[in-house]
Amino acid sequence: MNSGIGLIVWIIAYPFVSFSLGVLLGGYGRKLTARIQRRVGPSWIQPFFDVVKLMSKKTNVSHGYMHDVAMMMLVGGTLLTMYFVPVPGFHYFSQFGDYIVIMYILLVPPLGMALGVGQTANPNGSIGIARALQMLAGYEVTFVLTFIGFAMKNGTTSMYELMMIQQSGGVATWGLVTNPLLGVAALFCLQGMMNEKPFEVVIAPHEIATGPMTEMGGKYLGMMFIQHLINLVVELTIYMNLFLGGATNWFEYVAKLFALFTLVMSVNAVYGRFRTDSALRFFWKLPLPMAALGVILIMINGI
Amino acid sequence: MSSIITANDGRDIMPGANAPENREYNMFIGPNHPGIEGNFALKLVVEGDTIVRAKTEAGFLHRGFEKLMEERLFIQNIAIVARICVPDPDPNEENYARAIETIANIEVPRRAQFIRVLVLELSRIGSHLFTFGGHAGTIGLYTLPNWSISDRDRVLELFEELTGGRVYHIYNMPGGVRRDLPSGFKQRVLDVMSYIEERLPEYDDIFFNNKILLNRAQGIGVLPKDKALEWGATGPDLRGAGFAHDVRKDDPYEVYGELEFEVPTGEASDAYSRLMVRRREIEQSISIVRQVLDKMPEGPVWNKQPNPLKWRVPAGDAYVRTESSKGEYAYYMVSDGGIRPYRVHVRGASVTHGVHILEHMLTGARIEDASQIMFSMDACPPEVDR
Amino acid sequence: MNAQTQAPTTSRPPAATGAPRMTEALVSAITAETGIATFRTKSPRRIEGTVQADALHSFAAALRSRVGFEHLSAISCVDWIAEGEFELVYHFWSYRDSHLVSARVRIPREPGSMATITDLWLPASFFERDIHEFYGVVFQGNTDLERYILSDWKGPPPMRKDFSSRDFAHEHFTFKDYEPTWDELIDGGYHGQKRQGEGSDE
C-alpha cells in the first residue's frame, strides 16, 4: 500500500483517520477522567461536537494577518509530523525522514502557537508560551537522549527500522523491555509532551486562564482543538513506535494507543499540576539522570 | 483586544507599569477568572513571574445589605441576611437573631439553642468541603472537587429536609428556630456524619497527602503568628499560624460552653497548615454534631413573637460575634425602638483576610501561587462587599 | 499521615475567673486617667462607654499597650441624623481576657472628621475606608481612602439616612412593568407615600 493509488488514497485519507482516532481518544480520555471522578462523563465523541461547534462560530474580530498564518502553521506542522510517523500499513514518508526530521517538525506547532499568541497581546497568553518553552527545555533534552541511546543500540535513526527491530522477537524485544531506563524516562517526557498533569503548566486555567488559548475563540480555538486531537495520536504513536514495538496491524495499533492513553490520563486524573520551576526540577532530577544512565550503560555494553 | 484586561475596565491602576523601559507589567486576575473565589479581582504588577505589588478590587457583589436592612422590617431581614455569605450562610442568621434577642432580652428555648448549634456546625462542614474543592481546583486536581462538593450535597440535603432550602435556610428566627426536627432526622444526620468521616481518609489519599499538594502548598502564603495578630486575622487563618483562638471557646454563644471540642492549630503558618486546620475542624464539627444530638433536650423550639408586621424591638444596641467557617463574624445592631433596624453593621470574616492580608501575602509571591494563596485564606468576596 | 496532621492540638482553657474584674478595673483606671466617663459592663464579656473624639487615639493606644486589647474587631458608624451627629463605635477584643470593649465616639455630621487609628491597628484601614465611602467621614492621617467597593458610584454616600435607596433605584434603573404593592400594608407603602408627598406639594 506504499505505492500507486493506495498511497494517494492514504495520503488523502490519513488526516481524517488520524482526526477520527484523535476524537475517539479525546472522548475516551474525558470519559475515563469522569469515571475516576465518579461521574457519567460526556459523550464518547464529545471532541467532535466541540470542534464542529467551534468551527461553525462566526466573528468579526481578527488579531491580524500573522495570527491567521500562525494558526495554519500550528495545524500544518502537526499534519506534517503525522505523515512522517510510521503506522501499520503506511510508512511511505518515514523512508525519507528519520526521527531527527520528526524532531525538527515537531517544533513547528509550538512556534506557530508562539507567533499567533504573541499577536493577541494578552499577558496570560505570553506567560503560557513562555511556560511552554520552559517545559520544552525540561522534557526535550531527555526525550532526545532516550532516542539517541536507543538509536545507538540499534544502529539506526529511522523510526520504521527501529520499529521493525522491536517487532522481531515479540514483547521481549520491545524498547521498554530491553531498555527499561530509557523507556520509563521517555514515559515521563510523554506526560510532559502531552501537557497532562502533573506537567500541565501551559494551560493552567486557575493560574493563567488557559494561557495560549485565552484569546482564542471560534475557528481559532477549533484549529487548536483539531491540532490537539491529531497531536494526541502523533505523540502516542511516536512513543509506541520507539518503546512499545509499534504495531503490525490496526487492531494492535488502536489497542496499544488506548492502553498508553489510559496510563497517561489516569496519572492526569489523580495529580495536581507542578509549579513551572518544580516541573523543570523534576525533569532534570529524575528522568534526565535516568536517560543518561541508560545511554551510559548502552555505551559500556557496546552495541 | 485582550479580554482579561478590558473585562477589568482597562484602568491603569498601577502607574508606571507597561512602560517600555519598565520590566514590570500589569496583570489582572478576575473578576472573570477561574482562579478567583467568587466575583472579585486582583490587580497585580508582575516582573517575570514574581508579583511586585498587589491590589484587590471588590464591590462587584455589593448589594447594599446594610442599607436594605434599614429600609425593611425586622422580620423581612431574616430572609435577606443569609445572602451575605453564600457558602456559609448560617452565621448570618445566627448573628441577626442573636442581636435582636440581646437587644430585646428574648429568651431562646434550650432545644432551639441545640438545634442552632447543629445547623451552624453542619454549615461549617459544608463550607469547608466546598473550600477543599476550590483549593484542589487551584492546583488542577479536579478529582477532589468532584468528590467533596458532591459529598457536601448530602449536608445540603439534610438542610433541605430540615429547613426547606438547600443553600439559604431562613431558619433561625429571633426567639428560636422556625420548626422542630422532622422525625427520624437525627438518625439521618448521624448517617451523613459517619459517611463523611469515612470519606476523609480517601481525601487524605488523593489530596492532603498528595505529593504535588505538599510540593505546592507548603512554604507559600506564610502568615506568621505575629503578623496574623497584627493584621487582624481570625478563624482558621489565625489558628493555622498557631494561635488557638476560637469565638466558640473564648466568647461562647448558644450552648457551645457545654460542649467538648478541641481547637486545632497548625505550626507552619503556611497555606498547607491552614488547609489542614480546616480538615481537622471537620472532625471536630462531626464530634460536636454527635454531642448535640445526644444532649438535645425535648421542649419547645420557638418563643412566639408578636405580629411580625408591627413588631417593635426596644431601643438599644448589641455587638454579637460568631465563629463562621471563615473566621470571626460579627453584627453590630442598633434599634431606635421602631419597626425597622436603625443600623446593622456586618463585619464579615473576610474583610481582613480578603483585602489587606491578601495584598500583603501576594507581594513577592509567584503568579502561579496567587490563586492558591487566595483559596488558602478562604476569603469570601460577598462578605467583603455586602 | 505526615507531621503536619499530627501537630499538637491545643485547647485553651477559659480565661481565669478573676480576669473580668481586673479588665474592668484596668479600663476604668485608663478612663479615669484620661478624664473620660467611666465604662460599664453591659453584659458578660461586654464593656462599653463613651470617649471624646480627640481622646480616642490615646485611649485606644493605652487599651492596646496596657490591657492587651490586641484585636480590633470592627469600627461601626451610625448616622444619628436628628442630632446631626455620626456615632463611631470601636470594638476592641482582648485575646488575653476574652473581653470586648465598645468605645463610642460622637462627631458632628458636617464636616465628619476623625483621627485615624491605622497606626495602631492595621485592619482599621479597611473599616475607615468603608465608613469614608458609605458615610463620607474623613479620617485624618489615613492615606488609603480611595474608593474601593463603590468605585463606580456617582451618588452621595449611600448609608447616610437622608439617602433613600428605593428612590435612587427608581430614578436609575428600569423596572419590569409590575411592582410589588404588598408594602402598602405597612405605613402606606412606597407609592402611597409618594402620592401623599406629591399631593402636599400641589
Next chain:
Amino acid sequence: MAEKELTQRTAWDKVLANLRKRSLWMLHYCTGCGAVELPPTMTSRFDMERFGIMPMVTPRQADILLITGYLSVKTLKRVILIYEQMVAPKYVVGFGSCTINGGMYWNSYTTIKALDRYLPVEMYLAGCMPRPEAIISGFNSLIDKIGKGEANSWKDYYENYEFYKKNQDHVFGDIETHHDVPADGRYFGILEAKR
C-alpha cells in the same frame, strides 16, 4: 423574523444545529450568589458534562453567558464588555429571580432590576436560587431550542442596539466598550437585511 428564518433553514443548517447543541460552553464567571449552585451541578452528583456543557475560562471561548443572580452596576459593566467579546452565536441565560425583576433586591441602589433591558436574554431560570435540577432542565430546553434553530436572541442585540445602548448609557452615564457593535451587525448580515 424568526419564523421566516425557520422556514429558510436548509438541511445543512439543521444538521449543524443538531451537532452544535451537543457542545455548549458556559463562561466561568460567578456574577452573583447563584454561582454557588453551579459547582454541585458541574460535579459528580449532577454532572453537567453529560450534556456537553462545560465551564470555559475566557469570553472568547464561551457560548453561554450565565448571569448567576443579581448584577451590581459595577458587574454589569464587565458583563457587557464580556458579552461583546464572545463569539456568535452566543446565549445569555438569566439565572435566578434577581435577573428577572430584581428579586429580593428590588430596592437596592446598586443592582439592576431587569437584565433584558441591557442584554438580549435567551432564557430565564426562575427561583432563588434555582436548584441543580432546574439548571439542568433549563439547559436542556436551551439545547432543544438551539436544535430547532429558535435560539436567535443574540441577533436582537444587533438589530435593536439603540435600545440596549440607551439603557446601558442610562445606568453608566456613558459606556465605551471598545467594540464596534454595528460593524459586527453588518458583518453578520443582520443590519443589511433590515434596510
